[in-house]
Structures are given as C-alpha cells and as structure tokens.
Amino acid sequence: MIEFSVVDWSAWAPGLTAKADWQAWAQAPTLPVGDDTPALAEVPAMQRRRIERLGRMAIQAACWCEQPEDAGQVPLVFASRHGDVARSMELLDTLTADAGLSPTAFGLSVHNAIAALYSIARGHRGNYLALAAGRATVEAACLEAFGLLADGAPEVRVIVYESPLPPIYADFRDEPDPYFAWCWRLQAADRPGTRVSLDWAGATGDDAPAGGLPHSLEALRFLLSGQPTLGLQVDGQAWQWRRRD
Secondary structure (H helix, E strand, C coil), X not given: CEEEEEEEEEEEECCECCHHHHHHHHHCCCCCCCCCCCCCCCCCHHHHCCCXXXXXXXXXXXXXXXXXXXXXXXXXXXXXXXXXXXXXXXXXXXXXXXXXXXXXXXXXXXXXXXHHHHHHHHCCCCCEEEECECECHHHHHHHHHHHHHHCCCCCEEEEEEEXXXXXXXXXXXXXXXXXXXXXXXXXXXXXXXXXXXXXXXXXXXXXXXXXXXXXXXXXXXHHHXXXXXXXXXXXXXXXXXXXXX
C-alpha cells in the first residue's frame, strides 16, 4: 500500500473548465461532449500551433497546476492509455497511400511527445516521463509518482489525458473514451490536502466491466466527490483507493 496527499488539482474537458464546474460534475457525472479546445494562453502562439487538441488539453491542465516556486524542476508523470493515436493513424494512412512521411508529424506522434512539448514551452528542465498501462494507467502513474516522492522529490505532478479512439479501433474499445485531461499535485501523505491510499493484490475473478465513465475519470470523481473508496479489477490485478482524511 502507498499513501500520499493530493494538495491541488486542475482539469479540462469540453464544457468543464472551472473547478466549480468539475465539483458539480462529480456529484452527477456525465461523459464530456463538445468540440471546444483550451485557449492555452500560457504557451506562445508559434509553439501552440504545433499542438493538437489532446496535447492542448493535457498541457492546459499541467499549466493550471504550476506553482511560482516550481522553477521548472518538479517531476512530471504524463499518463495516457493511447496517447495521440489519431495522429499515429494518420501516419499509417500515409504509408498505405505510399506517400512520404513527415518527420515532424512522426516526432509528435510518439507517446512522450506531449510531455516534451510541455517541457519546451514552459522551460521545464526537471524529470518527466510518459507511460501507459491500460485501464490501470492512473494507478501506474501514481505508483511512479510515489517512487519519485520516496526518492526525495517534494512534489510530483501527475497529468492524465485521453481522447476517443479512431473508428478503425472501435472493436478494441473497452470503456467510454471522451476527451478530457486532469492534473494532480502529489506530496507526501503528511502534507495538507486530500490524503488517499492505493492498495493492490491479485485479482480473484474476471475483469470488472467498465461503468459509465472511463476509469481515469472515475479516479478524478473519487477525489472530488468525497466517496470513500474506488476499486478496479483488471489484467489480473485488483486495485483499491481509499480516502484517509
């Protein structure tokens, strides 16, 4: 079991931008729907033009959790099941058409591209990484963040972001997949904030079916709604979140 405190958070999704919007959403959650994109005023226009919608959402959430004393050194964990898979699909379509690939498009399609764009745009020179772990991506990200805290980092920011799968992958969809992004500032469990624990063990049965929300949004709802526990059973592992405050 690990424990830590969530000392602050931010989130962005179509129709949900202010914290008050999200807190109301947590009491009666629905899937975010809409075509709007964050303004991302924190990033210069020339750099912002290179960032597509998913990246803008993730970077916006990360920017909103920045602190003046960060000095670009707080470790970052970017986490997404599929990343910008739509861009990767465009590259595959280009290959099937026997056309030339854009090196820039390829560079922006890799899983850590959004983390790198944030690092460049915001002058972040600290540790960052990008990971994916299926429906348990949030749990894997928080485990990674806890390890960084244990190694001496005073704080770690976890940025989680997702987008719909392209239609060609529809048969592989195992949970709803709206556009959204959120960020948590994690510190040691004895720091003021929402103290939570995460426990895991071998699963005792089949994977639990997805509910009305993707699990990554369920994790955010768990934090905001005050619900005491949240569970996930997937890929032979049972995960359990608990509030400790």
